[in-house]
Amino acid sequence: MTRVVVRYLPILILALAWEAASRLGLFSSLTLPALGDVAASWLELIRDGDLVSNGLTSMYRGTAGLVLAVVIGGGLGVAMASSRVVNALLAAPIEVFYPLPKSALIPVTVLWLGFGDGSKILLIFLGCMIPVTIGAYNGARGSDQVLLWSARSMGASRLRTLWDVVVPSALPEMLNGIRTALALSFILLVSSELIAAQQGFGYLIGYLGDNGSYPGMFAVVLTVAFLGFAADRLFQLLTGWLLRWRE
Amino acid sequence: MARVEDLAKPAVPAGAGAGDRERGRALNAAARFATRAFSLVVLLIAWELIARSGKVTPFMLPPLSAVIERIYADAASGMLWTNLGVTLARAMAGFFIATVGGIALGAAMSRLRPVRWFFDPLISIGFPMPKIAFLPIIMLWLGVYDVSKISMVVFDAIFPVLTATLAGLAAVDKELIWSARNMGAREHELIWQVALPAALPQIFTGLQVALPIALIVEIVVEMALGGYGLGAAMMSASRFADSRGVFAGIVEIAIVGYALIKAMAAIRRRLLLWHHEAQAPA
């Protein structure tokens, strides 16, 4: 327990330094609102419902886009590894879109679907699909031949081996791809909401900033940053449990 | 990505001679390049055909030919070069600062315990955070012009450089350091002449991750803040429902992104000639 405290102590020190600096008047209260004020604004935003309603919108968009990316991307990756035809069809688009900075898709999704949920979900789906597909593809390709043969000799049909052998074999690498996609989904979500939205965390941050409500703005920024961090940590826990069979 | 292996073939030791293998490898590299180029061409043709087929409106998917015309027009008018120059300049500036800062901080962290203790949780928490969320704060502190844009790029790009430097330095063979010490090398000589070169492959990998990040962040920041730049131009086109402009932007950015990745790979090969990974078969 003390280990954890010592490890994260610098954060506590920074927080204290922050509070001290604003109390001492080192920075104008505009550029750096006191930590206490930020905390108060945070509570207010919760009470008013603004934080929660915008938060739910963002969470909905992010989750929908990510789930689509994982299910479709994962399926495609496994299909590509198992079928020459699918591979031939999809390898080209993936190789072409892999080096494209995914945020370059923001203007086009806004062009097609405007400022609402649809454009964000589409953006996250398109952007996050590629790391998942590549992870699933590489993982599925690495399926051990003898595992497939063992399963078949025990009566599994070719289709059955896909589910019984290929998917579990692909899981470690696919989970890696999903971890990347998770971080990417946050980035794309916040970016697109900062730039072109009428609801959501990013929009709320911009709105508060434009209104000069800086303590509130800081509060939401920190909330989003924390959520991104927490999501990654939770995902690591999930991965650890799913892959508990590894050495 | 190679062709899918035929899952029915068993693994058997190679019977072909060494010369055959060499020839085989070179042929393979050529074949892979040809397939990639071919698939790109197929994709472009598909784009043009689908756009002209009438199944989608020219607004949703402008034909490739129209987009190319537009890029050409932008190039001729000079707009393309201005935007490209501005985006690249800021992205590269941020990238270089992140490189220097990341390596310096990484070196400091690996040698000095207190520095390491202080920054470790910040990195651990900072890595998975969507750092773009801090853009409004940076705008508040640093304005809306180049400084704030470059700062955002640095903030994002420094993380992969840092972690790669830390990992690379940690993995340096202790015996190398001990031999150098034994021969009288002092602290700063150890870092410059032994540790950093030994860690270079891993550090460079971090740089290869950081560069695309620098480009992405620069583009997003331009979209948010406006002004000049490829990202800003694309977002402005989107606001004016100028779909050709938007698609032209995607193509331009894709080319830039691809060129940067290739350039880094070439630099890596040149820089790491001495490393054993250069000896390994392709």
Add this chain to the structure above:
Amino acid sequence: MNDQAQIVVEGVTHTYRPPRGRPVPALAEVSLEVRRREFFALLGPSGCGKSTLLYLIGGFFATEAGRILVDGEPVAAPGADRGIVFQHFALFPWKTVRANVRYGLERLKIPRAEREARAQAMIDLVGLRGFEDSYPSQLSGGMKQRTAIARTLAFDPSILLMDEPFGALDAQTRALMQTELLGIWQRTPKTVIFVTHDVQEAVYLADRVAVMSARPGRIKTIVETRFGNRDPSLLRSPAFVEKVEEIWNLVRIEAIKAQGTEAP
């Protein structure tokens, strides 16, 4: 065709075609017969195609020329009548020992209660009681191979195909496993085709040993190696030693040839 022959291989030729590089002839006109409940060894130097032949019998890929019949029917695909055990165990790393052993029974749609009972019986048979809920990564090499054997025996195939099953184990474990395998085989008699490059192992375990030539593999000769009793003291008996010597002389030339054609 001998009435007792369960497996018939006739004139099988096979070429290995790697994804890149030249095709390599693996087997040339191989013919043999394996009798019901016989312990039959395929012995030869590396690369002679003995594993390839085993996989062809297993139905994992198709013969190019010649044919393979099991119980009078041509082999078309893998099936639960021919269980296979691999050198590197091929256990599903994400399943526990029990789940691995159960797998074949699940595929055969055997009802739950019977499945659990049979799986447990097999686990007990190979001496792994108490490890049912362990993952393969927690087991030693010998334990992993016993799990693999239990898994294959669980669905009671009439033929057991074994591809150098003890090759990845240390010498001591290997010796113990050989005796255990014989014990299991004597209790639940099956037709066994056992691939190995170890002459002593082949002579000790098998009723007949087929010596294969270097690549492309042919059956050089088939030697009777049935001994009265098979406890470990057999290994020191003069008759046994003589037989090993005899077969080693047949293999040695092929092993040298195999070294010569090996890629540098």
